[in-house]
Amino acid sequence: MERKSPLFAAFLYVSALLLAVVILAPILWLFVMSISPAADLAAKPLRWWPETPDFSRYATLLSTLENSAGAAFTASLRNSLEVAGMATLAAIALAIPAGWAVSRTPSIGWSLSLVIATYMLPPVALAVPLYMGLAHLGMLNNVFGLALVYLTILAPFTTWLMKSGFDSIPKEIEAAAMMDGAGLFQTLRIITLPLAMPVMATSALFAFLLAWDEFFYALLFTSDQRAKTLTVAIADLAGGRVSDYGLIATAGVLAALPPVLIGLVMQRALISGLTNGGVKG
Amino acid sequence: MSALEITNIRKSYGDVETLKGIDISLESGEFLVLLGSSGCGKSTLLNIIAGLAEATSGDIRIGDRSVLGVHPKDRDIAMVFQSYALYPNLTVHRNIGFGLEMRKVPAAERDKAVREAAKLLQIEPLLDRKPSQLSGGQRQRVAIGRALVRKPNVFLFDEPLSNLDAKLRMEMRTELKRLHQMLKTTVVYVTHDQIEAMTLATRIAVMRDGKIEQLGTPDEIYNRPQTLYVATFVGAPPMNLLDATVTGGALSIDGTPIVLPLPQTIKPLADSQKLVVGIRPEALHLDEQGALEVVCEVAELTGPELIVTGRSGAQQLMACLPPRSALAAGQSFRLGFAPEAMCLFDRATGMRCD
Numbered sequence: 001m002e003r004k005s006p007l008f009a010a011f012l013y014v015s016a017l018l019l020a021v022v023i024l025a026p027i028l029w030l031f032v033m034s035i036s037p038a039a040d041l042a043a044k045p046l047r048w049w050p051e052t053p054d055f056s057r058y059a060t061l062l063s064t065l066e067n068s069a070g071a072a073f074t075a076s077l078r079n080s081l082e083v084a085g086m087a088t089l090a091a092i093a094l095a096i097p098a099g100w101a102v103s104r105t106p107s108i109g110w111s112l113s114l115v116i117a118t119y120m121l122p123p124v125a126l127a128v129p130l131y132m133g134l135a136h137l138g139m140l141n142n143v144f145g146l147a148l149v150y151l152t153i154l155a156p157f158t159t160w161l162m163k164s165g166f167d168s169i170p171k172e173i174e175a176a177a178m179m180d181g182a183g184l185f186q187t188l189r190i191i192t193l194p195l196a197m198p199v200m201a202t203s204a205l206f207a208f209l210l211a212w213d214e215f216f217y218a219l220l221f222t223s224d225q226r227a228k229t230l231t232v233a234i235a236d237l238a239g240g241r242v243s244d245y246g247l248i249a250t251a252g253v254l255a256a257l258p259p260v261l262i263g264l265v266m267q268r269a270l271i272s273g274l275t276n277g278g279v280k281g
Numbered sequence: 282m283s284a285l286e287i288t289n290i291r292k293s294y295g296d297v298e299t300l301k302g303i304d305i306s307l308e309s310g311e312f313l314v315l316l317g318s319s320g321c322g323k324s325t326l327l328n329i330i331a332g333l334a335e336a337t338s339g340d341i342r343i344g345d346r347s348v349l350g351v352h353p354k355d356r357d358i359a360m361v362f363q364s365y366a367l368y369p370n371l372t373v374h375r376n377i378g379f380g381l382e383m384r385k386v387p388a389a390e391r392d393k394a395v396r397e398a399a400k401l402l403q404i405e406p407l408l409d410r411k412p413s414q415l416s417g418g419q420r421q422r423v424a425i426g427r428a429l430v431r432k433p434n435v436f437l438f439d440e441p442l443s444n445l446d447a448k449l450r451m452e453m454r455t456e457l458k459r460l461h462q463m464l465k466t467t468v469v470y471v472t473h474d475q476i477e478a479m480t481l482a483t484r485i486a487v488m489r490d491g492k493i494e495q496l497g498t499p500d501e502i503y504n505r506p507q508t509l510y511v512a513t514f515v516g517a518p519p520m521n522l523l524d525a526t527v528t529g530g531a532l533s534i535d536g537t538p539i540v541l542p543l544p545q546t547i548k549p550l551a552d553s554q555k556l557v558v559g560i561r562p563e564a565l566h567l568d569e570q571g572a573l574e575v576v577c578e579v580a581e582l583t584g585p586e587l588i589v590t591g592r593s594g595a596q597q598l599m600a601c602l603p604p605r606s607a608l609a610a611g612q613s614f615r616l617g618f619a620p621e622a623m624c625l626f627d628r629a630t631g632m633r634c635d
Contacts, residue, residue, distance in 0.1 A: 176427075181354040191368050
C-alpha cells in the first residue's frame with residue numbers, strides 16, 4: 001500500500017468524503033430545520049439556508065415556565081438522564097462480577113447464552129408481563145420502574161461485552177496476583193478492572209445509548225412529566241393537530257447532545273491497547 | 282529436612298489421566314528440572330505444586346507441611362510464568378513489590394527489598410517504567426525479581442526462557458544459574474529444552490506420559506540413561522541406537538558383520554536375546570582398529586565439530602568428530618569408542634539391562 005497511484009489516492013479521498021456526507025447530512029439538515037422559520041420549511045422550492053436564523057425554538061424548549069412546552073421538555077430530558085444513567089450504572093455493576101465469573105469459569109458459559117437467548121425475544125412479547133409486573137409493584141410511570149426494565153435489556157448486553165473484555169486479559173496475570181497474596185477483590189480492583197477499563201467504557205457508552213434511544217417501553221410505561229423520557233416527549237410534539245417540524249428538529253438536536261458529550265468525555269478510555277506489554281514481548 | 286515432598290500425585294481430567302503417580306523428594310537448595318516434551322504433564326505438576334490446580338490424589342508437603350487445599354498465597358512459593366504475567370498497569374517498582382504490598386509490609390521496608398532485588402538483577406534504572414516499555418529480557422528479569430523479593434521457600438519456573446531469542450536465552454540461563462548459586466534457594470523448573478535442563482539442574486526428572494521416566498543428576502541422565510526414551514530425549518544429536526542380538530557371549534549388530542564384546546560388568550544375558558546398543562555420537566572417534574565400519578553419507582561442519590551421518594550395513598549412525606577430519610560422502614572409515622560409553626537396553630521393554 002506504500003505506492004499508490006494518484007488516481008487511487010483521489011478515489012480514497014472521494015470515498016471518505018462521500019461517507020462523511022452520508023453520515024453528517026441528516027444531522028446538518030436537522031440543525032438547519034431547527035433554526036428555519038416555519039414558512040421556510042414548507043416553501044417551494046426548498047430553502048437550504050434560512051434568511052434569518054431563528055433560535056427562538058431552543059429558548060422555547062429550554063424555558064422552565066410552568067405548563068409550557070419547555071417545562072415538559074426539560075422534565076423529560078431530566079427523566080431520560082436519570083433513567084439511562086441509573087440503568088447504565090446498574091448494568092455495569094452487574095456485568096463486572098457476572099462477566100468475570102463467566103469468563104474465568106468456562107463451564108458455566110451456558111448460563112450467559114441462556115440469558116442472551118431471552119434477549120432475542122421481541123419487546124412486544126414481554127410488554128404485557130412487564131406492565132403487569134410494574135403495576136403490581138406500583139412502579140408504573142416511575143423513573144425507577146423504567147430504569148429497572150431497561151436494566152433487563154442492558155445487563156445481558158453489558159455482561160456479554162465485559163466477558164469478552166475479561167477474556168482478553170490473560171489468566172496468568174490473575175494467578176500471579178493470587179500468589180502474590182492479593183484477595184479476589186484486591187485483584188479485581190488493582191489489576192483486572194484497570195486493564196478492563198476500555199471495554200468497560202465501551203459497554204457503558206453503548207448501554208447508555210441503548211437506554212437513551214429506547215421508545216417502546218417508555219411509551220407504554222410512562223404517562224406524564226414525572227417519568228416520560230425524551231423519545232416519548234419528542235413523539236408528543238408530533239402528536240397534536242399542528243406539528244411544528246422545526247420544534248421536533250430542535251428537540252432532536254438537544255436530545256443528541258448528551259450522548260455526544262459522554263462519547264467525547266469517554267474517548268480517552270475507549271482507546272484500548274492498555275494490556276500491551278503485560279505478557280510476552 | 283526436605284523442602285518439597287511430592288507423594289504419589291495423580292491428576293485426571295475426566296477419563297484422561299495426565300499424572301500417573303509422581304514421587305519426588307527435594308532437599309533444600311536443590312534445583313529440580315522437570316524435563317519432557319509437550320503434553321507429558323510437567324506443567325500440570327508445577328501447577329499442582331503452585332496450587333493453581335488440585336491433584337486428584339496424593340500429597341504435597343512444602344517445608345514439612347501438607348499444602349493440600351492451602352491457598353497459593355499461603356504456600357510460601359513464588360512462580361515465574363512463561364508469559365511473565367507482569368501487571369501491565371503498574372510500574373516495575375510496584376510489580377516487584379506487589380507481593381510485599383499485599384502482605385502489608387511497610388513502605389520503607391518494601392522499597393528497600395525492591396531496590397535490593399533490582400540491583401541483583403541489574404534493572405535499577407527501569408523501576409519507574411511500565412512493563413510495555415521493557416524488552417523481553419528486561420520483563421523476564423522483572424518477573425524473576427517479583428518472585429525473588431518475597432524470599433519464598435520454593436521457586437517455581439514455568440518455561441521462563443522459551444519466549445526469548447537464542448542469545449538472550451543463553452545469557453539468562455547463566456544468570457539463573459548464578460542466582461541459584463548465590464541464593465541457594467529450592468527451585469522447580471519446567472522446560473522442554475534439554476540444554477537448559479542439563480546446565481541448570483542439580484537433578485533432572487525426565488517425564489513421559491504422566492510418569493517419571495528417570496530421576497537423577499544431569500550426569501546420570503546423560504551417561505547412564507535408564508530407558509531408551511531418556512537416552513534419545515537427552516543429547517543432540519541423539520544417541521545412536523543399533524539393534525543387536527546376543528550370540529555366543531558376544532553382541533552381533535543386526536544386518537552387519539560387526540560383533541562387539543559384551544562388557545564384563547553386565548549381568549548374564551540369554552543367548553539370542555534382542556538388545557539395543559546405545560552409543561552417543563560424541564563418544565565415537567576415528568580409529569583404524571575401531572569396531573564399527575561406516576560409509577559416510579553426509580558430513581556437516583557446524584564449526585566446533587563435524588557431524589557425520591553414515592551407514593553401517595542396514596544401520597544408521599551419527600558421529601561428532603573433530604572439525605578437521607577429512608571425510609567426504611561415499612568414503613569408508615572406521616569408528617572406535619570406549620567400552621564404558623556403550624549402553625545396553627532390552628529391545629522389548631526399553632529398559633537398561635546392565
